[in-house]
Amino acid sequence: MNTFIEAFSGEAVVWDWIIAVYLFLAGMSAGMVMIAIYLKRKVIEGRAADNGIIKATAILAPFGIVVGLTILVFHLTKPLAFWKIMIYVNTTSIMSMGVILFNVYMAVLFVWLAVLFKDELLNILNKFVGDKLNFIGLIIDKIKPLENMLEVILAVLAVTLAAYTGFLLSALKTFPLLNNPVLPVLFVFSSLSSGAAASLMFGVLVFKQSMHCPSVKWVHGFERPVVMFELFLLLCFFSGLILGGGQKEAAAMAAIGAGFWAGWFWIGVVGLGMLLPLILNFVTSEQTRHTSSFLFMVTGLSLLGVLMLRTFILYAGQMTVV
Amino acid sequence: MSCTRRDLLIGTGAIIFTTGITSVSSRTLAAVMSDGKKRYGMVFDSSACIGCTKCTEACRETNNVPEGVSRLEITRSGPIGEHPDVKYRFDRTSCQHCDNAPCVHVCPTGAAYKDQATGIVDVEADKCVGCGYCLVACPYQVRFFHPETGSADKCNFCRDTNLKAGKLPACVLSCPTNALVFGDLNDPDSEINKVIANNTVYRNKVELGTQPKLYKIADGKGEIKR
Numbered sequence: 441m442n443t444f445i446e447a448f449s450g451e452a453v454v455w456d457w458i459i460a461v462y463l464f465l466a467g468m469s470a471g472m473v474m475i476a477i478y479l480k481r482k483v484i485e486g487r488a489a490d491n492g493i494i495k496a497t498a499i500l501a502p503f504g505i506v507v508g509l510t511i512l513v514f515h516l517t518k519p520l521a522f523w524k525i526m527i528y529v530n531t532t533s534i535m536s537m538g539v540i541l542f543n544v545y546m547a548v549l550f551v552w553l554a555v556l557f558k559d560e561l562l563n564i565l566n567k568f569v570g571d572k573l574n575f576i577g578l579i580i581d582k583i584k585p586l587e588n589m590l591e592v593i594l595a596v597l598a599v600t601l602a603a604y605t606g607f608l609l610s611a612l613k614t615f616p617l618l619n620n621p622v623l624p625v626l627f628v629f630s631s632l633s634s635g636a637a638a639s640l641m642f643g644v645l646v647f648k649q650s651m652h653c654p655s656v657k658w659v660h661g662f663e664r665p666v667v668m669f670e671l672f673l674l675l676c677f678f679s680g681l682i683l684g685g686g687q688k689e690a691a692a693m694a695a696i697g698a699g700f701w702a703g704w705f706w707i708g709v710v711g712l713g714m715l716l717p718l719i720l721n722f723v724t725s726e727q728t729r730h731t732s733s734f735l736f737m738v739t740g741l742s743l744l745g746v747l748m749l750r751t752f753i754l755y756a757g758q759m760t761v762v
Numbered sequence: 763m764s765c766t767r768r769d770l771l772i773g774t775g776a777i778i779f780t781t782g783i784t785s786v787s788s789r790t791l792a793a794v795m796s797d798g799k800k801r802y803g804m805v806f807d808s809s810a811c812i813g814c815t816k817c818t819e820a821c822r823e824t825n826n827v828p829e830g831v832s833r834l835e836i837t838r839s840g841p842i843g844e845h846p847d848v849k850y851r852f853d854r855t856s857c858q859h860c861d862n863a864p865c866v867h868v869c870p871t872g873a874a875y876k877d878q879a880t881g882i883v884d885v886e887a888d889k890c891v892g893c894g895y896c897l898v899a900c901p902y903q904v905r906f907f908h909p910e911t912g913s914a915d916k917c918n919f920c921r922d923t924n925l926k927a928g929k930l931p932a933c934v935l936s937c938p939t940n941a942l943v944f945g946d947l948n949d950p951d952s953e954i955n956k957v958i959a960n961n962t963v964y965r966n967k968v969e970l971g972t973q974p975k976l977y978k979i980a981d982g983k984g985e986i987k988r
Binding site for chain 2: 530
């Protein structure tokens with residue numbers, strides 16, 4: 441327990457665990473949106489808004505991005521000055537570009553959800569505000585013909601957002617482990633993996649989508665190749681560092697060679713988050729796999745693994761300076 | 763002559779357009795900020811430094827730097843050699859005033875900037891929101907949050923204190939062994955350029971392309987740790 445506290449209270453770390461939670465939430469939001477758009481266009485038959493996974497996305501994707509950004513604002517040393525980051529722009533700053541991306545992503549996400557859930561939205565408005573806001577329905581009808589374009593734009597924004605969380609860190613020359621071209625790709629796939637896990641957990645367990653329907657089956661089938669590719673990316677990530685020599689090698693060895701963060705990585709990120717779900721899905725019978733408790737455990741492990749990966753990258757990354 | 767007035771106008775327009783674009787893009791894309799009238803730099807002579815840390819104290823006093831943080835550190839390593847010929851080595855850790863400064867590139871608000879007139883890398887405290895991106899982006903790890911203002915802070919060669927008053931930076935003035943030389947790197951006749959020309963100098967982490975303006979003279983013993 442002492443090493444646990446020591447590992448997290450390192451004074452040298454400017455960006456701490458709360459930033460890892462933000463990276464996780466933003467990534468999950470983007471991953472869920474990517475999956476939901478694919479399901480709506482290629483898999484779901486009938487009204488998409490009736491599908492549990494789409495409903496889960498409608499709640500969790502905005503939740504992830506709004507809570508993530510709130511965390512960020514309160515992590516500033518001057519939270520009340522956060523608006524300055526919106527009005528001043530620096531084109532060479534990945535963070536400045538990210539702020540614009542976040543705003544556009546959020547706006548397009550809310551418009552897309554409003555088009556998808558028009559009836560539900562109007563029902564809620566009627567219930568609480570009366571019919572004064574019925575013009576919103578008319579506006580949604582005007583946007584409706586643009587739905588296809590909106591979806592393509594949102595999908596591109598979601599991929600960019602997932603990659604952005606990686607670019608934010610890979611821009612740092614200071615830390616060889618972070619200053620790594622594989623990082624944005626790794627984060628895109630880890631956000632897909634967390635998006636898939638969250639879609640299943642909330643789509644099936646909360647919004648009661650049947651486990652036998654095509655959309656749930658598709659996400660299930662999608663999970664395994666994503667995790668396997670993630671493992672391959674981790675291999676590229678660390679072999680690239682080790683073969684690079686010098687401080688790159690030192691950074692990689694300090695991170696996964698020995699010590700607290702090595703244990704965190706091998707047992708938590710790789711073991712619990714990736715290998716255990718793969719193995720559990722492989723060895724259990726189809727009957728077991730279709731129980732709620734099994735689904736909860738496997739998706740929970742995946743989500744935990746992704747959160748642990750983001751925490752690991754952040755802390756182990758800031759351990760070794762170039 | 764087939765060159766009509768219209769052709770001439772289109773031609774000049776095209777030239778202005780293309781050259782205009784080139785000059786803008788070379789400034790933002792190449793991201794090298796070496797233009798400007800003066801380029802202030804510093805030499806730290808490790809062979810002259812005795813590690814008294816007068817510079818650290820003078821800096822603290824002149825620039826009102828609170829306890830617990832510092833814009834300037836003198837680090838001691840060693841001992842080198844065998845008794846009785848034992849020597850310690852001293853090094854200076856402070857802002858290198860990079861011509862190609864990572865902190866300036868990553869700052870989302872432009873609070874971290876390079877003063878075009880002096881080449882000094884400085885912080886506009888009021889614009890800074892305290893995201894910490896510059897603290898992690900600096901390969902020399904010399905930036906910190908000012909405990910009172912919450913803004914990122916670091917050495918600015920006393921730009922708003924001594925330099926403004928026409929004096930040399932506090933550390934330079936306080937050094938009893940003249941281990942620090944400050945001056946304009948753009949001026950071929952300046953003392954700093956003579957010191958650089960007449961000594962074997964090195965700069966930290968030049969391979970990162972940061973183009974730092976803090977030069978160092980080694981103490982003449984052992985390997986240089988860059």
